[in-house]
Amino acid sequence: MADEVKKEAPANFKVTIDNITIEVAPGTSILNAARKIGGDVTPPAMCYYSKLQGSGGKCRTCLVEVAAGSTADPRPMPKLVASCRTNVMDGMIVKNITSERVQDARAGVVEFLLLNHPLDCPICDQAGECHLQDLGYEHGKEGTRYEFKRRTFEKEDIGPYIQLHMTRCILCYRCTYVADQLTDNRVHGILDRGDHAEISTYISKSIDNDFSGNMIDVCPVGALTDKTFRFKNRVWFTKPVDAHRDCENEKCCGKVTLWQRGDDVLRVTSRKDEWGEVQSYDGKPGWICNTCRFDKKKASDWVIEGPTSISRHSVISQGHYVGLQKPKETIAEVMGGREPKLLMDIHSISDVNSVEIASLPGPATSKTFKNVNGE
Protein backbone atom coordinates (compact mmCIF):
# COMPACT_ATOMS: atom_id res chain seq x y z
CA MET A 1 0.00 0.00 0.00
CA ALA A 2 1.38 3.32 -0.99
CA ASP A 3 2.34 5.65 1.80
CA GLU A 4 -0.31 8.17 2.56
CA VAL A 5 0.77 11.53 1.24
CA LYS A 6 0.00 14.24 3.74
CA LYS A 7 -1.40 17.25 1.92
CA GLU A 8 -0.21 20.49 3.44
CA ALA A 9 -2.61 23.40 3.37
CA PRO A 10 -1.36 25.85 0.74
CA ALA A 11 0.27 28.97 2.14
CA ASN A 12 -1.86 32.07 2.37
CA PHE A 13 -1.60 34.80 -0.25
CA LYS A 14 -0.70 38.35 0.66
CA VAL A 15 -2.85 40.95 -1.02
CA THR A 16 -2.78 44.73 -0.63
CA ILE A 17 -6.06 46.60 -1.09
CA ASP A 18 -6.02 50.40 -0.86
CA ASN A 19 -2.64 50.21 0.92
CA ILE A 20 -3.84 47.70 3.54
CA THR A 21 -2.18 44.28 3.39
CA ILE A 22 -3.87 41.10 4.57
CA GLU A 23 -3.38 37.39 4.14
CA VAL A 24 -6.13 35.23 2.70
CA ALA A 25 -6.47 31.64 1.56
CA PRO A 26 -5.81 30.91 -2.14
CA GLY A 27 -9.07 30.93 -4.07
CA THR A 28 -10.44 33.95 -2.20
CA SER A 29 -11.96 36.61 -4.44
CA ILE A 30 -10.73 40.20 -4.23
CA LEU A 31 -14.19 41.20 -2.94
CA ASN A 32 -14.12 38.68 -0.10
CA ALA A 33 -10.54 39.68 0.77
CA ALA A 34 -11.73 43.31 0.93
CA ARG A 35 -14.68 42.25 3.13
CA LYS A 36 -12.15 40.87 5.59
CA ILE A 37 -10.68 44.37 5.87
CA GLY A 38 -14.16 45.93 5.90
CA GLY A 39 -15.25 49.56 5.79
CA ASP A 40 -14.93 51.76 2.70
CA VAL A 41 -12.22 49.55 1.22
CA THR A 42 -14.90 46.97 0.37
CA PRO A 43 -16.37 47.44 -3.12
CA PRO A 44 -20.17 47.56 -3.34
CA ALA A 45 -21.86 44.41 -4.70
CA MET A 46 -25.30 44.47 -6.25
CA CYS A 47 -25.39 40.98 -7.76
CA TYR A 48 -22.85 38.89 -5.82
CA TYR A 49 -24.31 37.14 -2.76
CA SER A 50 -21.91 34.90 -0.88
CA LYS A 51 -24.67 32.44 0.10
CA LEU A 52 -25.85 31.92 -3.48
CA GLN A 53 -23.64 29.75 -5.68
CA GLY A 54 -22.86 31.18 -9.10
CA SER A 55 -23.94 34.72 -8.20
CA GLY A 56 -21.84 37.71 -9.26
CA GLY A 57 -20.43 39.03 -12.51
CA LYS A 58 -23.62 40.71 -13.67
CA CYS A 59 -23.75 44.27 -12.36
CA ARG A 60 -20.15 45.59 -12.50
CA THR A 61 -20.53 47.75 -9.39
CA CYS A 62 -17.63 45.88 -7.77
CA LEU A 63 -15.04 46.88 -10.40
CA VAL A 64 -11.52 47.47 -9.04
CA GLU A 65 -8.10 48.29 -10.47
CA VAL A 66 -5.38 45.67 -10.20
CA ALA A 67 -2.16 47.72 -10.06
CA ALA A 68 0.05 44.62 -9.78
CA GLY A 69 -1.10 41.11 -10.73
CA SER A 70 1.20 39.16 -8.39
CA THR A 71 4.74 38.98 -7.07
CA ALA A 72 5.64 36.61 -9.91
CA ASP A 73 4.10 38.86 -12.56
CA PRO A 74 3.74 42.40 -11.19
CA ARG A 75 2.29 43.87 -14.40
CA PRO A 76 -0.96 45.79 -13.88
CA MET A 77 -4.13 44.38 -15.40
CA PRO A 78 -5.04 46.62 -18.34
CA LYS A 79 -8.78 46.76 -17.60
CA LEU A 80 -10.74 47.13 -14.40
CA VAL A 81 -11.88 43.73 -13.12
CA ALA A 82 -15.02 42.51 -11.34
CA SER A 83 -13.71 41.90 -7.81
CA CYS A 84 -16.43 39.33 -7.05
CA ARG A 85 -15.19 37.12 -9.90
CA THR A 86 -11.41 37.67 -9.73
CA ASN A 87 -9.33 35.72 -7.28
CA VAL A 88 -6.37 37.16 -5.42
CA MET A 89 -2.80 36.18 -6.28
CA ASP A 90 0.17 36.33 -3.94
CA GLY A 91 1.55 39.88 -3.94
CA MET A 92 -1.44 41.37 -5.78
CA ILE A 93 -2.00 45.11 -5.35
CA VAL A 94 -5.57 46.32 -5.71
CA LYS A 95 -7.00 49.82 -5.75
CA ASN A 96 -10.59 50.59 -4.94
CA ILE A 97 -11.27 53.95 -3.28
CA THR A 98 -7.71 55.04 -4.03
CA SER A 99 -8.29 54.75 -7.79
CA GLU A 100 -9.85 57.59 -9.78
CA ARG A 101 -10.50 55.20 -12.66
CA VAL A 102 -12.58 53.00 -10.36
CA GLN A 103 -14.59 55.91 -8.97
CA ASP A 104 -15.24 57.17 -12.48
CA ALA A 105 -16.25 53.72 -13.75
CA ARG A 106 -18.54 53.17 -10.76
CA ALA A 107 -20.29 56.46 -11.42
CA GLY A 108 -20.81 55.22 -15.00
CA VAL A 109 -22.21 51.90 -13.78
CA VAL A 110 -24.62 53.70 -11.45
CA GLU A 111 -25.72 55.94 -14.31
CA PHE A 112 -26.27 52.83 -16.40
CA LEU A 113 -28.26 51.04 -13.66
CA LEU A 114 -30.44 54.12 -13.30
CA LEU A 115 -31.20 54.45 -17.03
CA ASN A 116 -34.52 52.75 -16.61
CA HIS A 117 -34.84 52.68 -12.85
CA PRO A 118 -37.46 55.14 -11.58
CA LEU A 119 -36.39 57.60 -8.87
CA ASP A 120 -39.43 56.70 -6.80
CA CYS A 121 -37.65 56.22 -3.45
CA PRO A 122 -40.26 58.34 -1.61
CA ILE A 123 -42.92 55.71 -2.34
CA CYS A 124 -40.73 52.60 -2.59
CA ASP A 125 -40.90 50.07 0.25
CA GLN A 126 -37.19 49.34 -0.15
CA ALA A 127 -36.17 52.96 0.60
CA GLY A 128 -33.73 53.02 3.50
CA GLU A 129 -32.56 49.48 2.72
CA CYS A 130 -31.85 49.83 -0.99
CA HIS A 131 -28.30 49.29 -2.18
CA LEU A 132 -28.98 51.23 -5.37
CA GLN A 133 -30.23 54.19 -3.33
CA ASP A 134 -26.96 54.15 -1.36
CA LEU A 135 -24.91 53.88 -4.56
CA GLY A 136 -26.91 56.72 -6.10
CA TYR A 137 -26.08 58.95 -3.13
CA GLU A 138 -22.40 58.09 -3.33
CA HIS A 139 -21.83 58.07 -7.07
CA GLY A 140 -24.96 59.39 -8.77
CA LYS A 141 -25.00 62.42 -11.01
CA GLU A 142 -27.50 65.25 -10.80
CA GLY A 143 -28.64 65.04 -14.38
CA THR A 144 -29.25 62.33 -16.95
CA ARG A 145 -27.86 62.05 -20.46
CA TYR A 146 -30.47 59.53 -21.52
CA GLU A 147 -32.82 60.84 -24.18
CA PHE A 148 -34.78 57.74 -25.14
CA LYS A 149 -38.04 56.36 -23.90
CA ARG A 150 -37.59 54.46 -20.66
CA ARG A 151 -38.77 50.89 -20.21
CA THR A 152 -41.89 50.71 -18.11
CA PHE A 153 -43.86 47.70 -16.90
CA GLU A 154 -47.12 47.08 -15.11
CA LYS A 155 -46.75 45.85 -11.53
CA GLU A 156 -47.18 42.10 -11.39
CA ASP A 157 -48.36 39.90 -8.55
CA ILE A 158 -46.12 36.88 -8.58
CA GLY A 159 -47.70 34.61 -6.05
CA PRO A 160 -49.65 35.36 -2.92
CA TYR A 161 -46.87 37.19 -1.07
CA ILE A 162 -44.65 38.96 -3.58
CA GLN A 163 -45.20 41.87 -5.91
CA LEU A 164 -42.82 42.51 -8.79
CA HIS A 165 -42.03 46.04 -9.95
CA MET A 166 -40.04 45.10 -13.02
CA THR A 167 -39.28 48.79 -13.66
CA ARG A 168 -37.01 48.72 -10.60
CA CYS A 169 -35.25 45.43 -11.37
CA ILE A 170 -31.53 45.61 -12.18
CA LEU A 171 -31.38 42.02 -13.48
CA CYS A 172 -28.94 40.86 -10.84
CA TYR A 173 -30.29 37.24 -11.01
CA ARG A 174 -30.16 36.79 -7.21
CA CYS A 175 -33.84 35.86 -6.99
CA THR A 176 -33.44 33.19 -9.67
CA TYR A 177 -30.56 31.65 -7.68
CA VAL A 178 -32.78 31.60 -4.57
CA ALA A 179 -35.49 29.81 -6.55
CA ASP A 180 -32.95 27.33 -7.95
CA GLN A 181 -31.08 26.65 -4.74
CA LEU A 182 -33.76 26.95 -2.05
CA THR A 183 -37.12 26.00 -3.50
CA ASP A 184 -38.33 22.79 -5.13
CA ASN A 185 -39.37 24.38 -8.35
CA ARG A 186 -38.26 27.53 -10.12
CA VAL A 187 -41.13 29.05 -12.04
CA HIS A 188 -39.58 32.41 -12.83
CA GLY A 189 -36.53 33.65 -14.62
CA ILE A 190 -35.15 36.22 -16.99
CA LEU A 191 -37.01 36.25 -20.26
CA ASP A 192 -35.81 37.83 -23.52
CA ARG A 193 -32.47 39.47 -24.11
CA GLY A 194 -30.67 42.81 -24.09
CA ASP A 195 -32.91 45.81 -23.58
CA HIS A 196 -35.95 43.50 -23.63
CA ALA A 197 -34.75 41.29 -20.77
CA GLU A 198 -37.16 41.06 -17.86
CA ILE A 199 -37.85 38.97 -14.79
CA SER A 200 -41.15 37.14 -15.04
CA THR A 201 -42.93 33.94 -14.19
CA TYR A 202 -43.19 31.34 -16.92
CA ILE A 203 -46.67 31.34 -18.44
CA SER A 204 -47.93 33.42 -15.50
CA LYS A 205 -47.25 30.70 -12.95
CA SER A 206 -47.24 32.10 -9.46
CA ILE A 207 -44.38 31.73 -7.06
CA ASP A 208 -45.82 29.77 -4.18
CA ASN A 209 -43.44 27.59 -2.25
CA ASP A 210 -42.06 27.44 1.25
CA PHE A 211 -38.92 29.53 0.76
CA SER A 212 -39.98 31.99 -1.92
CA GLY A 213 -39.99 34.90 0.58
CA ASN A 214 -36.19 34.81 0.63
CA MET A 215 -36.26 36.35 -2.86
CA ILE A 216 -37.52 39.53 -1.23
CA ASP A 217 -34.55 39.53 1.16
CA VAL A 218 -31.93 39.08 -1.56
CA CYS A 219 -33.38 41.61 -4.01
CA PRO A 220 -31.00 44.60 -3.75
CA VAL A 221 -33.65 47.07 -4.93
CA GLY A 222 -37.42 47.45 -4.53
CA ALA A 223 -38.29 45.15 -7.44
CA LEU A 224 -39.58 42.33 -5.22
CA THR A 225 -41.55 43.58 -2.25
CA ASP A 226 -43.44 41.88 0.57
CA LYS A 227 -47.18 42.26 -0.14
CA THR A 228 -47.97 41.88 3.57
CA PHE A 229 -45.82 44.95 4.40
CA ARG A 230 -46.36 47.19 1.37
CA PHE A 231 -47.06 50.78 2.35
CA LYS A 232 -47.61 49.84 6.01
CA ASN A 233 -44.72 51.99 7.22
CA ARG A 234 -41.38 53.54 6.38
CA VAL A 235 -38.66 51.20 7.55
CA TRP A 236 -36.94 53.94 9.60
CA PHE A 237 -40.06 54.38 11.75
CA THR A 238 -40.08 50.72 12.74
CA LYS A 239 -38.10 49.10 15.54
CA PRO A 240 -36.11 46.01 14.54
CA VAL A 241 -35.70 43.30 17.20
CA ASP A 242 -34.05 39.89 16.98
CA ALA A 243 -36.35 36.97 17.75
CA HIS A 244 -36.56 33.21 17.25
CA ARG A 245 -39.02 30.33 17.38
CA ASP A 246 -38.79 26.56 17.03
CA CYS A 247 -39.82 26.18 13.43
CA GLU A 248 -41.12 22.79 12.39
CA ASN A 249 -39.56 23.20 8.92
CA GLU A 250 -36.07 21.76 9.26
CA LYS A 251 -34.67 23.91 6.44
CA CYS A 252 -35.79 27.08 8.25
CA CYS A 253 -33.37 28.52 10.81
CA GLY A 254 -36.21 30.19 12.79
CA LYS A 255 -34.01 33.22 13.61
CA VAL A 256 -35.50 36.45 12.34
CA THR A 257 -35.71 40.19 12.69
CA LEU A 258 -39.16 41.49 13.66
CA TRP A 259 -39.87 45.02 12.43
CA GLN A 260 -42.22 46.42 15.05
CA ARG A 261 -44.28 49.52 15.51
CA GLY A 262 -45.37 49.57 19.13
CA ASP A 263 -46.40 45.98 19.82
CA ASP A 264 -47.45 45.32 16.22
CA VAL A 265 -45.18 43.16 14.10
CA LEU A 266 -45.33 44.78 10.67
CA ARG A 267 -42.75 42.65 8.91
CA VAL A 268 -40.60 39.56 9.49
CA THR A 269 -37.29 39.17 7.64
CA SER A 270 -34.22 37.01 7.91
CA ARG A 271 -31.37 38.55 9.89
CA LYS A 272 -28.87 40.46 7.77
CA ASP A 273 -25.12 40.92 8.18
CA GLU A 274 -23.14 44.10 7.52
CA TRP A 275 -23.14 43.39 3.76
CA GLY A 276 -26.91 43.15 3.65
CA GLU A 277 -26.74 39.36 3.26
CA VAL A 278 -28.59 36.80 5.36
CA GLN A 279 -26.53 35.84 8.41
CA SER A 280 -25.06 32.34 8.77
CA TYR A 281 -25.55 30.00 11.74
CA ASP A 282 -23.32 26.96 12.27
CA GLY A 283 -21.85 27.60 8.83
CA LYS A 284 -25.27 27.52 7.14
CA PRO A 285 -27.15 30.53 5.71
CA GLY A 286 -30.07 31.53 7.96
CA TRP A 287 -32.89 31.35 5.37
CA ILE A 288 -36.42 31.43 6.79
CA CYS A 289 -39.60 29.76 5.61
CA ASN A 290 -42.79 31.51 4.49
CA THR A 291 -44.69 30.41 7.62
CA CYS A 292 -42.26 32.31 9.86
CA ARG A 293 -42.15 35.26 7.47
CA PHE A 294 -45.80 35.73 6.57
CA ASP A 295 -47.94 33.87 9.12
CA LYS A 296 -46.26 34.66 12.44
CA LYS A 297 -47.08 38.33 12.78
CA LYS A 298 -47.73 38.44 16.52
CA ALA A 299 -45.00 39.25 19.05
CA SER A 300 -46.33 36.33 21.14
CA ASP A 301 -45.36 33.91 18.33
CA TRP A 302 -41.71 34.71 19.04
CA VAL A 303 -39.08 34.64 21.75
CA ILE A 304 -37.70 38.18 21.65
CA GLU A 305 -33.92 38.37 22.11
CA GLY A 306 -33.35 42.14 22.01
CA PRO A 307 -32.82 45.08 19.67
CA THR A 308 -31.19 44.30 16.33
CA SER A 309 -27.85 46.02 15.95
CA ILE A 310 -28.06 48.39 13.00
CA SER A 311 -25.13 50.41 11.62
CA ARG A 312 -25.33 53.93 12.96
CA HIS A 313 -24.77 55.18 9.41
CA SER A 314 -27.98 53.51 8.25
CA VAL A 315 -31.06 55.63 7.84
CA ILE A 316 -32.87 52.99 9.90
CA SER A 317 -30.93 54.24 12.94
CA GLN A 318 -31.86 57.85 12.25
CA GLY A 319 -35.63 57.93 12.38
CA HIS A 320 -36.32 57.13 16.00
CA TYR A 321 -37.54 60.10 17.91
CA VAL A 322 -35.69 59.37 21.12
CA GLY A 323 -36.76 61.53 24.04
CA LEU A 324 -39.78 62.82 22.11
CA GLN A 325 -41.40 65.66 24.02
CA LYS A 326 -45.01 66.36 23.32
CA PRO A 327 -46.27 69.90 24.07
CA LYS A 328 -47.99 70.21 27.40
CA GLU A 329 -50.62 72.69 26.25
CA THR A 330 -53.85 71.53 24.74
CA ILE A 331 -54.85 73.03 21.38
CA ALA A 332 -57.57 75.10 23.04
CA GLU A 333 -54.96 76.64 25.31
CA VAL A 334 -52.72 77.80 22.46
CA MET A 335 -55.77 79.07 20.55
CA GLY A 336 -56.91 81.33 23.34
CA GLY A 337 -59.75 79.09 24.48
CA ARG A 338 -61.17 78.31 21.00
CA GLU A 339 -61.55 74.67 19.95
CA PRO A 340 -60.47 73.92 16.36
CA LYS A 341 -63.38 73.27 13.98
CA LEU A 342 -61.48 70.57 12.15
CA LEU A 343 -58.32 68.75 13.16
CA MET A 344 -56.30 66.28 11.17
CA ASP A 345 -54.11 64.44 13.64
CA ILE A 346 -51.53 62.02 12.35
CA HIS A 347 -49.61 61.70 15.64
CA SER A 348 -50.82 58.18 16.20
CA ILE A 349 -49.49 57.16 12.78
CA SER A 350 -46.16 58.95 12.52
CA ASP A 351 -45.30 60.49 15.89
CA VAL A 352 -43.81 63.27 13.80
CA ASN A 353 -46.27 65.99 13.11
CA SER A 354 -49.84 67.07 13.31
CA VAL A 355 -51.74 69.28 10.95
CA GLU A 356 -54.20 71.69 12.36
CA ILE A 357 -56.77 73.14 10.01
CA ALA A 358 -58.74 75.59 12.04
CA SER A 359 -58.45 78.82 10.22
CA LEU A 360 -59.88 78.02 6.81
CA PRO A 361 -62.38 80.62 5.57
CA GLY A 362 -66.05 79.73 5.10
CA PRO A 363 -68.54 77.76 7.14
CA ALA A 364 -67.48 74.49 8.74
CA THR A 365 -69.68 72.52 6.33
CA SER A 366 -67.55 73.60 3.33
CA LYS A 367 -64.38 72.15 4.85
CA THR A 368 -64.45 68.75 3.28
CA PHE A 369 -61.28 66.86 2.45
CA LYS A 370 -60.86 64.18 -0.12
CA ASN A 371 -58.42 61.36 -0.15
CA VAL A 372 -56.57 60.27 -3.29
CA ASN A 373 -59.50 58.12 -4.33
CA GLY A 374 -61.77 61.15 -4.15
CA GLU A 375 -63.66 59.71 -1.18
Ligand code: SF4
Ligand atom coordinates in the same frame (compact mmCIF):
# COMPACT_ATOMS: atom_id res chain seq x y z
S1 SF4 B 1 -36.13 41.12 -9.13
FE1 SF4 B 1 -34.57 41.88 -7.65
S2 SF4 B 1 -33.38 40.00 -7.15
FE2 SF4 B 1 -34.54 39.54 -9.03
S3 SF4 B 1 -33.14 40.04 -10.73
FE3 SF4 B 1 -34.41 41.88 -10.35
S4 SF4 B 1 -33.20 43.13 -8.93
FE4 SF4 B 1 -32.33 41.06 -8.87
Ligand code: FES
Ligand atom coordinates in the same frame (compact mmCIF):
# COMPACT_ATOMS: atom_id res chain seq x y z
S1 FES C 1 -21.09 42.31 -7.54
FE1 FES C 1 -19.48 41.89 -8.91
S2 FES C 1 -20.37 42.14 -10.84
FE2 FES C 1 -22.05 42.49 -9.46
